[in-house]
Amino acid sequence: MGIFGGFKRIREQMGTASTVAMILAPHHAEYWAIPRLAERSEEWKKKYRDDFTNRTLAVMQAENPLALLREEIANWSINYAGYKVLVITADLKRESFYADCPYISAELQNHLEALTPHNDILREFWWTVKDDKRLLQGSSQSEVVFSYATTCWLLALYYLNGFNMMRAVYKDVSKAGRDWFKPMVLSSLISSEDNYRSKIGLPSLLTDPKAAFNHLSFPHLVARGETNPLFTWEDTVRQPHPYREAVT
Numbered sequence: 001m002g003i004f005g006g007f008k009r010i011r012e013q014m015g016t017a018s019t020v021a022m023i024l025a026p027h028h029a030e031y032w033a034i035p036r037l038a039e040r041s042e043e044w045k046k047k048y049r050d051d052f053t054n055r056t057l058a059v060m061q062a063e064n065p066l067a068l069l070r071e072e073i074a075n076w077s078i079n080y081a082g083y084k085v086l087v088i089t090a091d092l093k094r095e096s097f098y099a100d101c102p103y104i105s106a107e108l109q110n111h112l113e114a115l116t117p118h119n120d121i122l123r124e125f126w127w128t129v130k131d132d133k134r135l136l137q138g139s140s141q142s143e144v145v146f147s148y149a150t151t152c153w154l155l156a157l158y159y160l161n162g163f164n165m166m167r168a169v170y171k172d173v174s175k176a177g178r179d180w181f182k183p184m185v186l187s188s189l190i191s192s193e194d195n196y197r198s199k200i201g202l203p204s205l206l207t208d209p210k211a212a213f214n215h216l217s218f219p220h221l222v223a224r225g226e227t228n229p230l231f232t233w234e235d236t237v238r239q240p241h242p243y244r245e246a247v248t
Contacts, residue, residue: 097182
């Protein structure tokens with residue numbers, strides 16, 4: 001790349017950065033106003049705001065920005081699902097876009113003590129606080145882990161939705177028809193729920209023995225850059241995805 005080509009790329013990146021900042025401004029405001037996140041220390045909030053900013057900059061400066069963006073979206077979908085299924089309540093599910101999905105329960109919250117060892121972050125968190133009576137303040141393991149996992153899924157959703165909003169900058173959006181983002185999230189949730197259930201001997205909610213692997217594959221289709229991951233998923237699996245646009 002010559003010097004003029006380099007200048008052109010810098011100008012393009014500056015234009016992209018301006019667009020991204022405009023798109024993400026209300027996103028930042030919305031998430032950092034959520035009481036559970038807003039009440040944390042300024043140092044804690046700065047840590048994650050700075051990390052998200054650095055990740056967005058890395059995407060914009062990458063040789064292939066869309067490829068890195070897709071990786072971020074896929075990874076955060078898996079991260080989010082790993083916490084969310086542990087704390088879904090009947091009320092949370094009723095208000096979600098997967099309210100009618102039979103493969104997501106509100107049951108795992110009742111098994112947090114058994115499931116904590118099967119999540120690396122939660123396992124280390126509980127090991128750190130379990131003997132600190134000042135921090136626990138009489139709370140049970142389930143109560144403490146539920147609270148921490150709730151913070152974790154909110155934080156993961158901040159990243160996930162933020163990176164999803166950036167897709168518009170790189171024209172990675174469906175102009176017509178069905179978009180792949182919510183189906184990917186639902187597949188991540190289904191896969192995560194089934195994995196946890198298998199760890200502690202709960203029966204699977206899936207009727208097809210191949211379904212768990214199929215749903216696990218969805219975020220990987222996103223990460224590897226499939227132009228239309230939802231089409232590729234349905235074309236490979238040979239069945240419609242359980243997500244339905246009418247479910248809100």
